[in-house]
Amino acid sequence: MQVLPPALNELIEAFGMLPGVGPRSAERYAYYIVRNQYANPEKLAQALSSIKGSIDYCEKTFALVQKGQKLSGLYTDPRRDKTIVAVVAEPFDILPLEKTGLFNGTYHVLGGLISPIDGISPDELHIKELLERISDDKVTEVILALNASVEGESTALYIQKQISDSGLKITRLARGLPIGVDLEYADQITLSRALEGRQTL
Amino acid sequence: MQVLPPALNELIEAFGMLPGVGPRSAERYAYYIVRNQYANPEKLAQALSSIKGSIDYCEKTFALVQKGQKLSGLYTDPRRDKTIVAVVAEPFDILPLEKTGLFNGTYHVLGGLISPIDGISPDELHIKELLERISDDKVTEVILALNASVEGESTALYIQKQISDSGLKITRLARGLPIGVDLEYADQITLSRALEGRQTL
Numbered sequence: 001m002q003v004l005p006p007a008l009n010e011l012i013e014a015f016g017m018l019p020g021v022g023p024r025s026a027e028r029y030a031y032y033i034v035r036n037q038y039a040n041p042e043k044l045a046q047a048l049s050s051i052k053g054s055i056d057y058c059e060k061t062f063a064l065v066q067k068g069q070k071l072s073g074l075y076t077d078p079r080r081d082k083t084i085v086a087v088v089a090e091p092f093d094i095l096p097l098e099k100t101g102l103f104n105g106t107y108h109v110l111g112g113l114i115s116p117i118d119g120i121s122p123d124e125l126h127i128k129e130l131l132e133r134i135s136d137d138k139v140t141e142v143i144l145a146l147n148a149s150v151e152g153e154s155t156a157l158y159i160q161k162q163i164s165d166s167g168l169k170i171t172r173l174a175r176g177l178p179i180g181v182d183l184e185y186a187d188q189i190t191l192s193r194a195l196e197g198r199q200t201l
Numbered sequence: 202m203q204v205l206p207p208a209l210n211e212l213i214e215a216f217g218m219l220p221g222v223g224p225r226s227a228e229r230y231a232y233y234i235v236r237n238q239y240a241n242p243e244k245l246a247q248a249l250s251s252i253k254g255s256i257d258y259c260e261k262t263f264a265l266v267q268k269g270q271k272l273s274g275l276y277t278d279p280r281r282d283k284t285i286v287a288v289v290a291e292p293f294d295i296l297p298l299e300k301t302g303l304f305n306g307t308y309h310v311l312g313g314l315i316s317p318i319d320g321i322s323p324d325e326l327h328i329k330e331l332l333e334r335i336s337d338d339k340v341t342e343v344i345l346a347l348n349a350s351v352e353g354e355s356t357a358l359y360i361q362k363q364i365s366d367s368g369l370k371i372t373r374l375a376r377g378l379p380i381g382v383d384l385e386y387a388d389q390i391t392l393s394r395a396l397e398g399r400q401t402l
Contacts, residue, residue: 002274003275003295003296003299004265004296005255005256005257005265005266005267005268005270006267007248007251007252007255007256007267007268008252008256008265010248011245011248011249011252013248014244014245014248014249015245017240017241017244017245018230018233019229019230020226020229021230025221027293027296028220028221029219029220029222030252031293032219032220033249033252033253034252034253034256034265035291035293039218040218041249041250041252041253042249042250043215043218044212044215044216044218044219044245044246044249045245045246045247045249045250046246047208047211047212047214047215048212048215048234048242048243048245048246048249049242049243049246050208051208051209051212051231051234051235051242052234052235052242054206054208055206055208055209055235064205064206064209064235065206066206066207066208067208069206073203074204090236092228092232092236094204095204095205095228098204
C-alpha cells in the first residue's frame with residue numbers, strides 16, 4: 001500500500017542523498033515544501049540545476065570562481081599581498097580564514113591532502129603550481145593552513161621539504177586550546193600541543 | 202570581497218529556506234554537491250520542480266494523492282474497513298499510523314486543528330465532510346487520532362459534540378508512558394494521564 005504519492009516519495013529520497021540527512025529529516029523537508037504555501041521549491045531547483053555548470057576553478061589559486069572567470073578576485077585584488085600565500089586543502093577552507101578578517105595575503109588550494117590509504121599521491125595535488133607561484137610572485141611566506149590530522153601533517157611536511165632550500169619563511173597555524181573550551185575537557189593531544197607551543201607573556 | 206562564486210551563494214541561500222537548516226548546514230549541503238562528483242543535483246532539482254504540480258488531495262479522505270487520482274488507495278482498497286475512521290489533523294499524520302501495521306480502517310484528514318489564536322475555526326476544517334462520510338459509509342467507530350495539545354484536545358471535544366447523538370463509538374488514542382521512558386523522567390501531565398487511564402491486568 002502506497003501511503004504517499006510517488007512524487008513525494010521521490011522528493012524525500014532525493015533529499016536523503018544530502019550529507020547527514022536521514023529519512024526523518026528528508027521527510028520533514030519534503031513535508032515543509034508541500035505544506036507551506038509560501039515555500040518556493042523552484043528557487044532551490046534552479047540553484048541545483050545550474051550549480052555544476054556555473055562554477056570553475058581559478059587557474060592560479062584553484063579557488064572556486066564563476067564559470068568563465070580565469071582568476072579569483074582573492075588573487076587579482078591589488079590590495080592583497082601576493083608574496084604571502086596561505087596553502088589550504090579544499091576551496092571551502094578559504095571561507096573561515098576570510099571570515100577572521102585578519103589575512104590579506106593570497107590563497108593556494110591543493111585540492112586535497114596526501115593520503116596513501118585513499119591513493120592520493122603528491123602528484124595529484126597542486127604542489128607543482130605552488131612551486132611555480134613561489135618563484136613567479138616572489139613569495140616570502142608560505143602559511144600551511146592544513147587540518148591537524150595525520151594527512152594534514154604529512155602534507156605539510158612534504159611541502160616543507162620541497163621548499164625548505166628556497167629560504168622563504170614557512171609557518172603553520174598554531175595548535176592549542178580552542179577559545180571557550182575548559183582546560184579540564186581538553187583532549188590530551190591538544191593539551192600537549194598547547195604546552196609545547198606555550199607563549200611568553 | 203566575494204569569497205564564493207554567486208551560483209554557490211545562491212544554492213546556500215536556497216538550502217537555508219528548509220526548516221531547521223541554518224547557514225552551516227546549508228553550506229555543508231552545497232559544498233557536498235560541488236565537491237562530490239557522484240552527487241546528482243539534477244535528481245533533487247527535478248523532484249522539487251515537479252512536486253507542487255503533481256500532488257492533490259483525495260476528495261473523500263483529504264489524504265495526499267497523485268495529481269489526477271480522485272480517491273486515495275487507502276480509501277478505495279476493498280480490504281480496508283470503511284466503517285472505522287481515524288481522524289487526523291494533517292496528511293502526514295497518516296504515515297506513522299500506517300507504519301504500526303495495526304490499523305485497517307480508513308482515514309479522514311481535517312486539514313488542521315481548531316485554533317482561535319491562529320484564526321482557524323471549525324468551518325475551515327473538513328468536519329462537514331466527516332459528518333457526510335459517517336452517514337454515507339455507515340461508520341461505526343471514529344478514532345480521534347489528534348495531537349495531545351490544547352488544539353488537539355479542543356478539536357476532539359468539538360467533533361465529539363457534533364457526533365455524540367449519532368450513537369457511534371468515539372475513541373481516542375491512549376495517553377500514557379511512552380515505551381522506553383523511565384518513570385522517574387516522565388513529566389507530571391503524562392504521568393497523571395497514565396494513572397487516570399490505568400489498565401486492569
